[in-house]
Amino acid sequence: MSKELSSPAFGVLDLTPPLLDSPPDAEGLRSALRLLAGGVTIITAGEGDDRTGATVTSATGLSVDPPRMLVSLNHTSSTWPVVERYGHFCVNLVGPHHQALANQFAGRGGLKGPERYRGAEWTRLASGAPVLDDAIAAVDCVVEEVLPRHGHVLVIGKVAAIRSRGGQSLGYCAGRYVPIPESSVFNG
Numbered sequence: 001m002s003k004e005l006s007s008p009a010f011g012v013l014d015l016t017p018p019l020l021d022s023p024p025d026a027e028g029l030r031s032a033l034r035l036l037a038g039g040v041t042i043i044t045a046g047e048g049d050d051r052t053g054a055t056v057t058s059a060t061g062l063s064v065d066p067p068r069m070l071v072s073l074n075h076t077s078s079t080w081p082v083v084e085r086y087g088h089f090c091v092n093l094v095g096p097h098h099q100a101l102a103n104q105f106a107g108r109g110g111l112k113g114p115e116r117y118r119g120a121e122w123t124r125l126a127s128g129a130p131v132l133d134d135a136i137a138a139v140d141c142v143v144e145e146v147l148p149r150h151g152h153v154l155v156i157g158k159v160a161a162i163r164s165r166g167g168q169s170l171g172y173c174a175g176r177y178v179p180i181p182e183s184s185v186f187n188g
């Protein structure tokens with residue numbers, strides 16, 4: 001639908017966004033996917049000095065019955081070998097107050113491995129993977145299956161424990177973090 005705005009200086013302005021057909025290549029797909037709002041999670045794995053993790057938008061529920069999670073990790077990510085070695089990972093759902101932590105786990109500022117855990121409290125549930133104490137929810141998993149595809153590893157996790165606290169969640173869209181209103185589940 002076309003949108004118009006009257007302006008004394010310019011007459012009638014057409015504010016309809018232009019339609020853009022892109023080639024079906026990496027650049028075209030990248031610019032289309034910028035428009036997809038993703039939920040921000042922090043994937044954690046390992047223990048002690050052997051801990052690391054990554055901020056991802058690719059984590060999702062694969063199935064609730066049976067309870068299974070799915071995450072796509074870049075094959076070159078420092079997190080994948082640790083997930084593979086320990087056979088576990090935790091999907092920590094984060095809120096707007098975790099933006100700095102999300103940047104740490106995205107490797108911004110050059111922090112590596114256990115340094116990414118700075119500034120937050122951590123615990124463990126069933127699988128042994130680090131769990132963010134004040135995550136809005138944490139889904140703790142043991143690795144069930146791994147599918148290497150196109151430079152990524154699709155990791156399927158069997159859910160071993162779930163902890164939920166509720167609160168606003170953090171999204172990522174068009175290259176920025178965006179707060180997502182609190183889930184109505186926790187508003188009664």
Ligand SMILES: Cc1cc2nc3c(=O)[nH]c(=O)nc-3n(C[C@H](O)[C@H](O)[C@H](O)COP(=O)(O)O)c2cc1C
Nearest residue numbers: 054055056057058072073074077078105106107172
């Ligand atoms: C919002 C956001 C979403 C991301 N999603 C993914 C993802 O789904 N899979 C992935 O492998 N990396 C993803 N990344 C990149 C990783 O966070 C980053 O590459 C990693 O933590 C740093 O790589 P390193 O551990 O090898 O240093 C994302 C980064 C950001 C900021």
